Amino acid sequence: MATLKWRVKGWKSSKFVRVLQTNAFNQTQQIIRKTTTSSTQIPSQLDLPLHFRVTNLNEASGFYISLIQQSKSAEEIRKIQTHMTNHSFPHLRLGNKLLDAYLRLGSLGYAHQLFDELPQRHVVAWNAMISCYIRQRRSAEAVSLYKRMALEGVCPDDFTLSSILKAFSDLGLVFDGQKAHGKAVVFGLEISNVFVGSALVDMYAKLGKMRNAHLVADRVVEKDVVLFTTLVVGYVQNGEDGKAMQAFYQMISEGVKGNEYTFTSLLVSCGNLKDLCLGNLIHGFIIKCGHEFGISSQTSLLTMYSKCGMVDDSLKVFEHVLNPNLVSWTSLIVGLAQNGREEVALSKFCQMIRSSVIPNCLTLSGALIACSSLAILDQGQQIHTIILKLGLHLDKFIGASLIDFYGRCGCVELAKPVYDSLFNRDLVIVNTLMYAYAQNGFEHETLELFQRMKAMGLEPNDVTLVSVLLACGNAGLVDEGIHIFDTFVGKCNIQITKEHYACMVDIYGRAGRLQEAESLINEVGNPDIVLWRILLTACRLHGDITMVGRILKKVAELSPGDEGSLVLSSNIYAAEGNWSQVIGVKSLIWGNGLKKSPAMSWVSIDGEVHTFMAGDFSHPRFKEIDYIIKELMKKVKEFG
């Protein structure tokens, strides 16, 4: 026995109702007296005729519908369904309603059972099933239903099309999408129905066909916010931020007002373009339209400000967020970590934990980035513990962040187990470990991993190349480095950056092949100043002063009075005893009013930070430290 609470609007206990009972073959009327209404004991086989006197089909349908709508569980719906079936109640509309109720309560099993039992599956029933699968991102099942529907001779309508298109873009089924588009055109829905129009725009955008998306959008007769926003989002996600702004402009010039969705997408563009001016403009629009206290607007605003390098403005926006959620905390923490405000990022991370917001993969990788930059092992390990507790250690972003973090802290032995624990080692994961090896002087391991990449079915990219060249430089493998570099330069999918040139200059330079290093820099269009500094370092290493003057001239063209190069040059001249040149360079330094900014290093021991500066002897244990350093230097010299 189960209790089903009924509270049906407008029904009184004394009222008599007629339910017209029909089945597929004959229609008979039964007059049933209704005895109770407000709360009724229902046998497991719900037996409505005991309680009802039915006179009118519409009223009975309405009663069933009310029952269905008020049901809180699939079991209740099931009883109503059983009752309807027992009394051969007409199914067409109510069947759809039942189906919809099952789907909303997440009971796909019952829904499917009912769907298969329906004597005639109306297009609405198909739509309800398809849209449910779409909502659950089960695109393949949605598509197979759509195809089955065609086989059963049911024609898709505007609802069907507006749902199913998402599945096509999700699965990359361009051809099916185009066929559906064809149907939309034939039915005239492409231009007359904004739902279909928006869905088409969305599909083409997700398939990367922005030209088609924009063409469809232009054809829709009554354009609304959603249509335009879909278009804007499409441009943003395809990296065409300028076009996104143009679409927005088209939108406001057609008199359509933006909403929070529109502004959040536009702000992503401003961030990508690093266009603070545009960002401020959108900020103005947001205030004007009254969305400034919407949490998504605020989050997007603070992200935009961090991407434009204005972290203080991000912090200001964050202060106005009433109840920061996971996303707003995460955006703030990541923004701070990426803008050199690692300490603040970590303190915000702690605040977030204290306000009992549970971090996710993004938050944790942001916090790890902060720990990486600061190279603080213990705090990062605490975060590692949180990651393990939350069971997020297999996430590839987290994995990469952890490997990178341990690499930067100099603990390759801790990075390797993280790598080993990951199942899917994609290019990024392998690159991260390779870089961890390369920067810690594990040349052999770096190159071995590079060799193994091909067997893993991974195509090396520009990041891989940096690690490989770094390793070759450290291992003194000059010819090997040059060979690998040359084979990569030919490949079209690899962008050679200043980082690679820096590695190559270093490789040549360390090997004493200074001429080749110099001509390589000269080959680079618009060379970075760092390249010349690396060459200067190589000149110092080999005690070669012949090209120092030439280099200084080049540097002066690029960046007059670059203190780093000048200081390096004067050191080279000094080491070779060429004092007149030393004075020449020093006078340049003094003449430009340059001052070498003090170099500082620091180390954190038991939570206390010890800082050291050149010429600073104030540390309480300076003598011990100085002695140990001298001993270490002796040993280093012994080993060459």
Next chain:
DNA sequence: CCATGAATGC
């Protein structure tokens, strides 16, 4: 009776 768009990362 059934359908539209978003903010955070290696």
